[in-house]
Amino acid sequence: MTDLLYSETEDDLRAAVRSLVAARGDTAALAARAEAGSPYDPRLWASLAAEMGAAGLLVPEKLGGQGASHREAAVVLEELGRGVVAAPYLTSSVVATQALLSLDTDTEAVATLLAELAEGRRTAVLAVPLSAAPDGPLPEGTGRVTGVADAATADVLLVLRADGLYAVEAAQAVVEPLTPLDLTRPLAAVTAGEGGTRLADAVAGATAVRSGLLAGAGLLASEQLGIAEWCLEETVRHTGERHQFNRPVGSFQALKHRMAQLWLEVVSARAAARAAADALATGSPEAALSVAVAQAYCSRVAVHAAEECVQLHGGIGMTWEHPAHLYLKRAKADEIALGTPGRHKEALAALVDLQAP
């Protein structure tokens, strides 16, 4: 049976990540770094990925990781979403790592890279657009790929070419930073024409990439849950304190009902995100279905929560100083990331036999 709760280990992990984010996750500093084009805080990444071992949660111990599962990685992502933390966790520790785990891990190149990623010493990203859905078209060939998330800081690019999947040192490729909507998850155009180490043939390579994207989409739901949770809590706090008409604005029913509605959505999003994480962790045959449900639902909830957060903060919500905009941008970009809700619903239509006309 699908376990939709959090285990004690997961609660402990959450507490650790949350206190790290609280200690280092200054959103004003983040906004400043993001505007300057390098949103990452290397010290936060070092603590999270290496010291806490979060980067290696999906990797078995014998390959140098923590031997945990998608359930724990999902908890990390919830907390990173809550803090709009800028870090290559989703792209490197989840998507790229999952793709590599789907290959033959006895191959030395694969094993070495996995161990490096698991220790958080290096990062890798798939050279596919952030918008790529698990069952959508993939780039292949030697052309320029646009919209690759976290490529500018990655050490290694995993490149799908007509003849196989390659690991290319970023230094060997042309990486042109783009201006992203979500300043906290940088995008770049990548041209990795030639060279690199061949990790798998084209068929195995494409399967691995899709597996990475599926895990990424499933766990992105947890990041979206974290975003929505923060937006709701912050909005409740603010409207409970802000006075207009000689009353806290949060005592107006028109606002209360909107926040109560959001709370309902967050409660449901948590169940959907947990179901996806659990299905991925247990290798359930329902994983694709659970991921599609979670993405179709949680994307919208995160955007709704962030939009309500801006609106119910009034003028303050429109300012650059207030972190609401960081959440809105992340939520809106996450809606497109790894497949839009519409794409996931189409996937679902086939999976549950509700065919289009």
Next chain:
Amino acid sequence: MTDAAELLGLTRKLLAAYPPATTDRADFLKARFDAGLAWVHFPEGLGGLGAPRSLQAVVDAELAAAGAPDNDPRRIGIGLGMAAPTILKYGSQEVKERFLRPLWTGEEVWCQLFSEPGAGSDLAALGTRAVRDEATGDWVVDGQKVWTSSAHVARWAILIARTDPDLPKHRGITYFVCDMTDPGVEVRPLRQITGEAEFNEVFLTGVRIPDAHRLGEVGEGWKVAQTTLNNERVAIGGMRLPREGGMIGPIARTWRERPELRTHDLHQRLLTLWVEAEVSRLAGERLRQQLVVGQPGPEGSAMKLAFARLNQEISGLEVELRGEEGLLYDDWTMRRPELVDFTGRDAGYRYLRSKGNSIEGGTTEVLLNIVAERVLGLPAEPRNDKDVAWKDLAR
């Protein structure tokens, strides 16, 4: 402390002594109650064994596998979900022993005499009077209740009435068990939007209630009613459904079987609702898992809200999907059904009946207020009715 293995043993013993295939339904249910396997978390002698609530699942699974008869929670919903927990908490030993067994087996159906023409969402404003007859100690009740589901089949009712009009509204209410066969009780069908009369008007004229049938102290009825109302929401939220187990099931089947009805617009809307129904099912499942490990969240009230909106949207879409057929209705005959039957009727019925889901058991607006204030801790609306005697309130 009773554990799972012991409960399983007791369940098997019950099945051996009363083989479901050859035992009368009512006899089986009575034997189950007497074995303490009705609601295992209730005290011994009252249908339970004082075991953890979570272990009920062990018993239920074993009985279901053996094909044992169920006590049909749909038919006895108000008794099971609302009267029973209130009686358990506030009733005397005699009251518990008198009422719980026939309530659980379904021999006696219950109804809820709470709402009045002048007091719905503002239930504490109710005006039905209960006056003590000093000679006998009985209470004499006069007033009118409305929208009372199943009053026409009910043997007993939970009733709240005003015992002191001079106090502010929440403080002058007392809670009773009312005998629906009392000559002063008159039940008149109230035809509803669907054509049938599932609920009623109930007129109470000089109804005599013995003091032994009072639950809780005089004037504490509002507090007792909270137990009833909280349990109502948990009862709705704790339901366990398979995928497509709710209203999304019939429409999904129609979609699969009737390709000629499909359009792109309907497809998009159907998929959205399918996702929401599945997520709502998962949220209900998560709530149930939380209850089992003893960390009940406030999600119970959420489930009722989500379920009401979904039912309405899905059934509305289904009528539209059926196009020409959606213009027809199966049957407007005035009936007085014993239970709500969502699956036995057509889409038009489902559409109309589900309109009640956001009104019955607390309106959506009122429940959203409760979530906002009690769950999210948002400031309350200003109120002008708290310190005024009930008799001085505007009505």
